[in-house]
Amino acid sequence: MFEMRDRISGTSAAGNSKMKEKDRGRAAAGSSFFCLFFFCLFSTIFYFSCSLRPGQKGITVAGSTSIQPFADQWAEVFMARFPGRVINVQGGGSSAGIQAAMTGAAQIGMSSRELKPEEKVLKEFIVAWDGLAIIVHPSNPIDNLSLEKVREIFAGRILSWKEVGGPDRKIHVVTREEGSGTRGAFQEMVMHKERITKKAIVQDSNGTVREVVAGDPYAIGYISLGLLEPRVKAIKLDGIEPSFENVVRSNYKLIRPFILVTNGEPAGEVSDFIQFILSEEGQKLIQKQGLIPAKLAMSGETEGK
Amino acid sequence: MKIREDREKFIRLLLLAIALSAISILALISIFIFSEGLPIMFRRGIKAFLLSSDWYPTEGHFGLLPMIVGSLLVTAGAMIIGIPLGLAGAVYLTQFSSKKVRMVVKPMIELLAGIPSVVYGFIGVVILVPFVRDNFGGPGFSILTASLILGIMILPTILSISIDSLLALPPTYREGSIALGATEWQTTRLVLLPAARSGIIAGIILGMGRAVGETMAVIMIAGNATSLPRSILDPVRTLTSNIALEMSYASGEHRQALFATGVILFIIIMILNTIANLTSKRMSS
Numbered sequence: 001m002f003e004m005r006d007r008i009s010g011t012s013a014a015g016n017s018k019m020k021e022k023d024r025g026r027a028a029a030g031s032s033f034f035c036l037f038f039f040c041l042f043s044t045i046f047y048f049s050c051s052l053r054p055g056q057k058g059i060t061v062a063g064s065t066s067i068q069p070f071a072d073q074w075a076e077v078f079m080a081r082f083p084g085r086v087i088n089v090q091g092g093g094s095s096a097g098i099q100a101a102m103t104g105a106a107q108i109g110m111s112s113r114e115l116k117p118e119e120k121v122l123k124e125f126i127v128a129w130d131g132l133a134i135i136v137h138p139s140n141p142i143d144n145l146s147l148e149k150v151r152e153i154f155a156g157r158i159l160s161w162k163e164v165g166g167p168d169r170k171i172h173v174v175t176r177e178e179g180s181g182t183r184g185a186f187q188e189m190v191m192h193k194e195r196i197t198k199k200a201i202v203q204d205s206n207g208t209v210r211e212v213v214a215g216d217p218y219a220i221g222y223i224s225l226g227l228l229e230p231r232v233k234a235i236k237l238d239g240i241e242p243s244f245e246n247v248v249r250s251n252y253k254l255i256r257p258f259i260l261v262t263n264g265e266p267a268g269e270v271s272d273f274i275q276f277i278l279s280e281e282g283q284k285l286i287q288k289q290g291l292i293p294a295k296l297a298m299s300g301e302t303e304g305k
Numbered sequence: 306m307k308i309r310e311d312r313e314k315f316i317r318l319l320l321l322a323i324a325l326s327a328i329s330i331l332a333l334i335s336i337f338i339f340s341e342g343l344p345i346m347f348r349r350g351i352k353a354f355l356l357s358s359d360w361y362p363t364e365g366h367f368g369l370l371p372m373i374v375g376s377l378l379v380t381a382g383a384m385i386i387g388i389p390l391g392l393a394g395a396v397y398l399t400q401f402s403s404k405k406v407r408m409v410v411k412p413m414i415e416l417l418a419g420i421p422s423v424v425y426g427f428i429g430v431v432i433l434v435p436f437v438r439d440n441f442g443g444p445g446f447s448i449l450t451a452s453l454i455l456g457i458m459i460l461p462t463i464l465s466i467s468i469d470s471l472l473a474l475p476p477t478y479r480e481g482s483i484a485l486g487a488t489e490w491q492t493t494r495l496v497l498l499p500a501a502r503s504g505i506i507a508g509i510i511l512g513m514g515r516a517v518g519e520t521m522a523v524i525m526i527a528g529n530a531t532s533l534p535r536s537i538l539d540p541v542r543t544l545t546s547n548i549a550l551e552m553s554y555a556s557g558e559h560r561q562a563l564f565a566t567g568v569i570l571f572i573i574i575m576i577l578n579t580i581a582n583l584t585s586k587r588m589s590s
Contacts, residue, residue: 065553093554172444177529178362179554195361198371201446201540202529204550215435216444 058086059269063097063110064181066206066224067258070128070286071110077285078276085269094181098122101261107270109261112181113188122261127277129292131225131247132186132254133234135210137217142166144236147253151190153220156197161218173200174212174221182206185256186222226290248296258291338571342564354565360531362551362559369569371533375448375541376517376573378534379527382452383459383516388509390456391463392498395505398464399471400493411468418461426525429454434526443538446528451541454522459512466511470504471497506585510578517574520545544570 061071068091075087092100094111098119101109115124134150136142142164145153152158154173162168175196176183187196201219203209209221214231225242228234234242237253246252266274276282283293346354349367357368394414398407429450438445478500482492498505520543528540529550542550548563548570555563 091553095554095556099556177550177554178360179551179559181554198358198360198532199530199540201444202531202542202550204524204553208525211430212446215430216438219444 058088059108059273060088060090060100060106061108061110061260061273062090062092062100062106064094064112064258065091066112066130066181067110067128070258070289070291073285073289074273074277074282077281078273081276082272085272087273093179094184095179098261101263104263107262108266108273111259111261112256113184114257115259115261119261122263123265125260125262125274125278126257126294127260127274128258128283128286128294129247129255129296130258131242131252131292132182132189132222132256133225133228133242134220134222134237134254135213135228135232135234136220137213138231138233139217140166140233142235143233144239146238147190150237151192151194154186154191154196154200155194156199167218169218172216172219173197174209174219175200175202176206176209176222177202177204180204182222182224186254189254189256190222228290244290244292247292255292335571338564338567341561342566342568345558345561346565346568354569358531358533360547362555362562365558367558367562367565369544369547369566371531372542372544372547372566373569373573374533375527376543376545376570378448378537379451379455379523379541379543380513380516380577382448382537383455384509384513386452386456387459387463387512387516391460391508391512392467392505394460394464395467395471396493396498399468400489400497407468411465414461415465416461417457418465422458422519422522423525425454425458426522429522429526437538441538443536444528444540446526446540448527448534448537448539448541451523451527451543452537454526455516455519458519458522459515462512462515463505463508466508467501467505470501470508473504474500502588503585506581506588510581510585513577513581514574517570517577518545520549524549544573 061075068089071089075089079085079087090106094113097106097109098111098115099109100106101122102119109122112130115122134145140161142161145164149158149164153164153171154175156173158164159170160168161171173196176186183196201212203212203221206223206227209223210227210229210232213219213221214229223232225234225247228242236242240246240251240253242252242254247255260274260277262270262274278294283295287293345367354367354369355373356370357366358370359366359368360371398410402410433450433453434445436445437443437447437450441449474497478496479492482496483489487495523543524546527543527546529542529546530540531542532539534541544566547566551559552563
């Protein structure tokens with residue numbers, strides 16, 4: 001980059017040899033920035049005009065940022081398997097994805113929360129299950145809490161680890177931002193009608209919640225089960241470990257569906273893609289990432305949908 | 306002769322158009338923010354926005370008081386750290402150090418301004434947050450941590466503008482003062498700093514603008530809690546972080562409430578700038 005700038009300024013300075021010595025450097029710098037600017041502009045235009053292939057149809061998948069990385073993988077493998085098919089995966093959040101599927105802005109919407117009654121007009125496909133793990137620092141002596149205790153901690157009614165059998169230190173509650181699908185699922189399954197305390201530290205992704213808890217011996221948070229790492233400790237809930245087997249046998253309570261929605265019965269490419277996701281190959285892809293395949297876990301609550 | 310006049314006229318018009326385009330962009334931004342944010346503020350009542358500390362946007366509670374307090378406290382903290390450091394540095398580098406030291410140190414401090422804010426945030430999370438938690442208590446994500454990082458972020462702005470305005474003073478000021486028997490410190494304090502005041506205040510205003518508007522670093526280290534802070538070790542959320550944190554998922558009234566946050570941020574920045582301009586005018590008259 002610097003080399004190029006030098007070269008450009010070199011040539012333009014030579015071209016303006018009549019200019020006063022003093023002004024030359026400044027003009028050269030100006031014109032080199034000018035050249036750089038246009039270089040960037042044209043390469044951007046070139047790049048996008050290359051990636052737009054006119055006449056090719058594609059489908060758009062939009063919604064939950066929790067599902068997005070998995071949808072990206074499905075799309076990648078699907079496109080490699082069927083050359084010529086184009087699938088665009090976009091984020092935007094569960095609500096936006098459902099909205100997009102309704103209005104037709106996207107052929108498929110992704111939701112990491114259950115649909116609300118007014119959204120039930122859409123056709124839903126459960127493509128995977130994800131557990132929510134309650135995490136603490138590995139040095140924390142607590143490794144089991146009841147669902148009620150977790151609720152009281154996140155509601156701000158239990159303030160010290162001492163009240164649940166730990167050290168006499170304040171609990172640092174970590175939560176996700178308002179509107180997040182993970183927070184929505186936690187609210188629904190753990191908090192019910194109660195509010196998460198206002199004093200909670202708010203982070204805007206699973207990863208940053210995990211970072212905070214990994215660094216703070218007195219923190220507690222919740223993340224997607226697939227994103228557990230040894231740097232944080234997932235606690236047992238009512239004595240049940242958040243393991244793959246327990247989620248499959250639906251012993252572990254905190255699980256949520258990953259749902260794809262379409263407006264009406266899917267057809268053509270859309271149907272092909274959903275079938276691919278639900279095929280053995282598509283399901284294996286996500287099982288490797290720590291998600292639970294759609295057919296394995298069927299909690300009583302959602303059975304028969 | 307005629308051609309030259311025409312050219313002058315053309316260039317004048319061209320420059321006018323360019324100047325107006327900058328203003329029109331400002332106008333467009335203001336119109337957009339206000340038209341998106343004001344309706345919900347009037348519908349819910351401005352009081353509900355400014356005086357309530359309940360921020361539950363999905364339930365229809367839009368109290369922005371904790372964020373307003375958060376923004377003001379974090380900015381004030383950054384100023385408390387940034388101004389003395391910046392001024393002291395500028396005084397040393399212009400009055401007491403050799404020219405060689407200045408030629409090395411000033412560009413290095415100006416490099417600080419080129420570091421992306423996400424890098425400051427990352428350093429804050431990895432080093433400063435655990436340091437504050439272990440040495441002062443609390444969760445580490447706090448007003449104190451955010452103020453420290455922001456203070457360092459605004460330091461180069463304050464420092465380099467102060468240096469430039471001190472160097473722009475005619476050398477006779479200094480020489481005259483020394484000739485009258487004043488010490489170097491007296492000269493700096495009583496003659497040079499007051500003379501360079503308007504430039505220094507401009508630097509402080511720019512630094513303050515950066516502190517109020519900073520988003521990424523603050524999201525990473527301030528903790529973003531929506532409660533009113535009780536001490537400087539409590540986590541806070543600023544107005545800018547409120548918008549950035551929740552924009553990606555917000556829809557309907559929630560989204561409008563985030564625009565209302567933008568309206569309030571806009572007004573606060575206007576007020577701060579006006580106060581700063583007025584004080585600088587009063588001090589120079």
